[in-house]
Amino acid sequence: MSEASDTVVGLWKAMEARDWSALEGLLAPAFRAEFPQSGERFDREGYLRLNREYPGDWHIRLSSIVDGTECVVTEVEVDIDGRTERAVSFFHVREGKVTVLREYWPEPFAVPEWRRDLALRE
């Protein structure tokens, strides 16, 4: 794994452990997070507060990691209070610190009626 991947794996471990000082140490001072679905943007302090103050208990499983030259992408499954959510996260990493995080939280959806017969059944 690259140093960038190590940083991202470390971030998810710090998040799982609620180790806020480790998390802070992995974020660049000019860190920015963006949630395109809500339009929310956070600086480092806001992102740390977002996680510290999140109402609910969670457990994180890292299900895939794609290591590009300039960007690392992860898929995680997060068990929160009895439900499971998924996140897809794009991390830009420089010198061992995350500079930019763009993150999606795709929700389940019902199969549209018009394509009920197109999917595989097995």
Place this chain on the structure above:
Amino acid sequence: MSEASDTVVGLWKAMEARDWSALEGLLAPAFRAEFPQSGERFDREGYLRLNREYPGDWHIRLSSIVDGTECVVTEVEVDIDGRTERAVSFFHVREGKVTVLREYWPEPFAVPEWRRDLALRE
């Protein structure tokens, strides 16, 4: 760009052009697509029908591409009948053909009440 990235860019161009024979040529015979949000899985024929039969006109903008060793990830914005949707797609590519596609369609969401004061305002 790698050959895998070329394949993925070609796939989005074929999709934008509704060039179904070009699209078919970029999918491996054992191609599988998966939409984790709905649990739908498609083989090559089902995926081609899904796109050919999709009810609506679309225009696709490729907004980012991350080229990992084994996987290429893209973010696209898709204008469909006056609204804009986003997709995040994980492509596994072998010998110039897509073997596996795992795709998410994250929907907009409202800012949760508890964190209204945490995001940046500028």
